[in-house]
Amino acid sequence: MRHLLSIADLSKAQALSILDTATELARVSDGAVKKLPTLRGKTIVNLFAEDSTRTRISFEAAAKRLSADVINFSSKGSSASKGESLKDTALTLQAMGADAVVIRHGASGAPARLASSEWMHGSVINAGDGTHEHPSQALLDAFTIRKHLSKGAPDLAGLRVAIVGDVLHSRVARSNVLLLNLLGASVVIVAPPTLLPVGIESWPVSVSYDFDAAIGAVDVVMMLRVQQERMNDLFYPNAREYSRYFGLTSQRLKLMNAPAIIMHPGPMNRGLEIAAEVADSARSVIVEQVANGVSVRMAILYVLLAGQSLKEGGS
Numbered sequence: 518m519r520h521l522l523s524i525a526d527l528s529k530a531q532a533l534s535i536l537d538t539a540t541e542l543a544r545v546s547d548g549a550v551k552k553l554p555t556l557r558g559k560t561i562v563n564l565f566a567e568d569s570t571r572t573r574i575s576f577e578a579a580a581k582r583l584s585a586d587v588i589n590f591s592s593k594g595s596s597a598s599k600g601e602s603l604k605d606t607a608l609t610l611q612a613m614g615a616d617a618v619v620i621r622h623g624a625s626g627a628p629a630r631l632a633s634s635e636w637m638h639g640s641v642i643n644a645g646d647g648t649h650e651h652p653s654q655a656l657l658d659a660f661t662i663r664k665h666l667s668k669g670a671p672d673l674a675g676l677r678v679a680i681v682g683d684v685l686h687s688r689v690a691r692s693n694v695l696l697l698n699l700l701g702a703s704v705v706i707v708a709p710p711t712l713l714p715v716g717i718e719s720w721p722v723s724v725s726y727d728f729d730a731a732i733g734a735v736d737v738v739m740m741l742r743v744q745q746e747r748m749n750d751l752f753y754p755n756a757r758e759y760s761r762y763f764g765l766t767s768q769r770l771k772l773m774n775a776p777a778i779i780m781h782p783g784p785m786n787r788g789l790e791i792a793a794e795v796a797d798s799a800r801s802v803i804v805e806q807v808a809n810g811v812s813v814r815m816a817i818l819y820v821l822l823a824g825q826s827l828k829e830g831g832s
């Protein structure tokens with residue numbers, strides 16, 4: 518495996534190998550010596566052409582824990598803000614000897630364009646492209662679900678996940694649907710009709726417009742951010758109406774199954790898609806998702822750049 522562009526490119530064995538490697542690396546991170554020498558001498562560039570907190574910081578932490586050199590590059594403050602093309606940016610990074618580029622871009626397909634070009638010879642990791650995919654987020658979400666609910670099984674067979682909210686604009690939802698399906702979980706999408714993508718009937722999911730009916734039948738409630746910055750139109754009447762029908766409120770929390778967990782990729786709109794007290798409740802694993810993100814991103818870099826999983830006996 519050279520690139521991570523889409524969950525659709527992964528076999529079940531490859532996805533499980535990343536999750537297993539992340540489990541081993543999490544043990545290292547919990548120990549006294551957090552650093553491994555595995556990627557010493559490698560250079561990883563974080564190329565973020567869209568804002569990010571969690572993904573950018575956790576890829577940086579992951580690379581540093583594997584002893585790689587890290588170059589952080591964001592559009593703001595770079596020549597990309599002067600109109601420099603993706604090609605010229607990539608050629609510059611190649612000239613600097615980048616072994617991997619972690620790219621977030623507003624254009625769906627930008628990481629694939631980079632990977633298929635002659636501009637760069639290293640690995641390309643999609644850190645979120647437009648409304649297309651966010652594969653490392655889906656992998657850390659699967660890692661978190663497995664840790665809490667799989668009862669020792671390697672995959673997520675039999676688990677039921679509700680993905681709730683702004684699916685239309687969500688690359689997190691697209692990657693999660695693919696990965697949850699690959700790992701044997703079933704998915705129900707809960708959203709207003711206006712926030713469902715065209716072609717949802719071809720997705721391997723069921724669809725519900727009734728959050729109250731769906732919430733008691735699942736093991737995981739994965740809330741999505743309402744992506745106001747991508748909305749040029751009115752997709753719901755107002756914030757109060759949205760919260761009433763599709764928000765995870767304290768009242769709805771009471772309808773959840775006893776062991777069910779609450780997830781959110783962040784950043785959250787507290788009070789819109791999720792109530793503040795629910796986000797901070799004992800059922801919420803939202804902060805843990807961020808911590809798990811470091812181990813999973815270490816595993817992605819390890820598998821792509823060291824060429825093996827820890828389960829296969831890597832260094």
Ligand code: CP
Nearest residue numbers: 569570571572782783
């Ligand atoms: N979940 C996620 O991608 O968060 P950031 O935008 O902060 O990276």
